Every structure is written in C-alpha cells, then in structure tokens.
Amino acid sequence: MSIFGPVPSRRLGSSLGINNIPYKICSYTCVYCQIGPTLRMETQRQHYSDPEELAARVKKRLSQLVETGERVDYLTIVPDGEPTLDLALEELLLRLKETGIPVAVISNASLISKADVRRALYVADWVSLKIDALTENLWKRIDRPHPSLDHGDILVGMEEFARSYKGTLCSETMLVKGLNDGPAELEKVARFISSSLSPSKAYISVPTRPPAASWVQMPDAETVAAAYAIFTEQGIDTETLTGYEGNAFVVTDDPVEEILNITAVHPMRSDAVKEVLRRKGSDEKSIDRLVAEGRIRRVQYGNWVYYVRVMKEGER
Numbered sequence: 001m002s003i004f005g006p007v008p009s010r011r012l013g014s015s016l017g018i019n020n021i022p023y024k025i026c027s028y029t030c031v032y033c034q035i036g037p038t039l040r041m042e043t044q045r046q047h048y049s050d051p052e053e054l055a056a057r058v059k060k061r062l063s064q065l066v067e068t069g070e071r072v073d074y075l076t077i078v079p080d081g082e083p084t085l086d087l088a089l090e091e092l093l094l095r096l097k098e099t100g101i102p103v104a105v106i107s108n109a110s111l112i113s114k115a116d117v118r119r120a121l122y123v124a125d126w127v128s129l130k131i132d133a134l135t136e137n138l139w140k141r142i143d144r145p146h147p148s149l150d151h152g153d154i155l156v157g158m159e160e161f162a163r164s165y166k167g168t169l170c171s172e173t174m175l176v177k178g179l180n181d182g183p184a185e186l187e188k189v190a191r192f193i194s195s196s197l198s199p200s201k202a203y204i205s206v207p208t209r210p211p212a213a214s215w216v217q218m219p220d221a222e223t224v225a226a227a228y229a230i231f232t233e234q235g236i237d238t239e240t241l242t243g244y245e246g247n248a249f250v251v252t253d254d255p256v257e258e259i260l261n262i263t264a265v266h267p268m269r270s271d272a273v274k275e276v277l278r279r280k281g282s283d284e285k286s287i288d289r290l291v292a293e294g295r296i297r298r299v300q301y302g303n304w305v306y307y308v309r310v311m312k313e314g315e316r
C-alpha cells in the first residue's frame, strides 16, 4: 500500500497516486503490462487495504503538499494490480472524498459484472475502464484473463455501469501490433464504446514501456491514426496516449508549437491543420517543414490525410 506523487497526468492533471493492492495481484496478466507478469491471478475480492489508515496517510500527505504549495487535482487509485479486488475500495473512496478532492479509479473492468464492484465505483468521480478487444479470443490473447472470467458478462457489466454512473466515465484501449490493431476489431470496439458506454473520452494507448511479454510491439503511427479515425467516425471523443506529455491546453501564438501540441494528443486531420495555420496567419510551408524535419508524418486514411506526431526516444 503506497502513496506516490503527485505526478503530472494528461488525463487527470496533478494526480496523487494511491495503491490499494499488494504488488501484482490481478485478474489479468496482460501481455503489455508495464508492471510485469502477474504474481497472483485472482478474481475473489478480499480486504486488502485498511481504508482508515490509508486515507489518514493521504490526508497527511495533502497537508505537507499544502505547505509546499503543490496542487493536487485528483486522488487516483492506480495500483500495481486490479483495484476492484479490494473489498475495502468503497470505504476507501468515501474516506478519500472527505478531502474535497475528486477521486479517480483506473480499472481493468474484469469484475464489473459484480453488483458490489459497480456500487464501489459509483462513488468515484472519474472512472476509466479497459476495453482492449470485443472478440473473445483476442481478449484472451491480450489480457490473458483468469479462467473463471466471462467476457460476455464483463461487457454486460460495463454497459450496466455506464447506464447508471453519474461521474466522468472514460475507456482505455491498448493497441498491440498484430493483435487488436486491425480495422475489423477496432470497428467492433468503437461500436461497443459508442453504443454501450458513451464515455466522456476514449483513450487509445500504445505500450511505451517494456511489456510483460517481450514479443509485444507498439503499432506504427499509421495504425494509431487509423484507430483514431475509426473511433472518431463513431462519434467518440478520442485521445491517443502515445507516451508524449504534450500540452494541448497551452495557448500559444506559434502555429508550429500548437500543431505539435495537438498531435501529441491525437492525430490531426489536414483540414484542422489548415485551420490552425489560417488562424495564426501562417501557410502550409510550416507544416511541410515539420514533415521534412521528420517531426510529424502525413498519413492517408479513408478520405482524409492525417498528421501524426513521430515518436522518438527522449521526447516521451
């Protein structure tokens, strides 16, 4: 059980991380897991954290941060395993909410068919649910679930949760090259997200840190752009998490900087790029220069040209 940060998070701003599960107890052992292989596969909920003690430590840490003038936007349950395995999660969230700071939970959604898990998550202000594949076989190959889990039940549970949840719901889909990054699967995932979850935002991520299975590869920029297009065509507000901490919210007069900031968050359609250039009184030569310098790339997808940020080590 640990508290870490605050760390800057593109999704949550300045986030104080709270770990309520012992190291690597999870219901999945995802091929891309950046924490490493799961040490104990589990689906039975147990009391892992002591909410009173953990919340007291968080409150103490918050008073220290007040003294140093550091801001905390979210208290985020982001453990080295699956947070909903903790039977004390609901009480922990209620105690954390006493601080007045919004509370977020990042979950793999595997236990969401259980009513008590949904009830616990309803307490959170912000919830992210994982949806890597709609096809059961792909779900098994990517997330490598505990054998007792049923994919159909999870999808129904997610739908039920989304119907009643009053907070900010997000989804996260991790793309693994050659597995779930093809258009057929992504269209199924996008349709499910759009029709059954209607999240505030869907995040598409790629494995940017060493994965649990060494053969896992990051999809290329073209594939990420295609995934983004497939999601947005379903009317989903989508962002990509490709390892950049670019700041799309920075107000700048420099069109090049603005395009780099936005493409750090998601690929940009050529008409949007032209609009930025027009607003800033610039012309397409600046974008040609970025392409020539190898900082962004032009990608054709469907009827549109997209601009995608080129990922380089050191820029992450």
Ligand code: SF4
Binding pocket: 026, 027, 028, 029, 030, 032, 033, 034, 035, 038, 080, 081, 082, 108
């Ligand atoms: S659900 Fe999260 S913690 Fe569990 S194996 Fe997958 S990536 Fe790792």
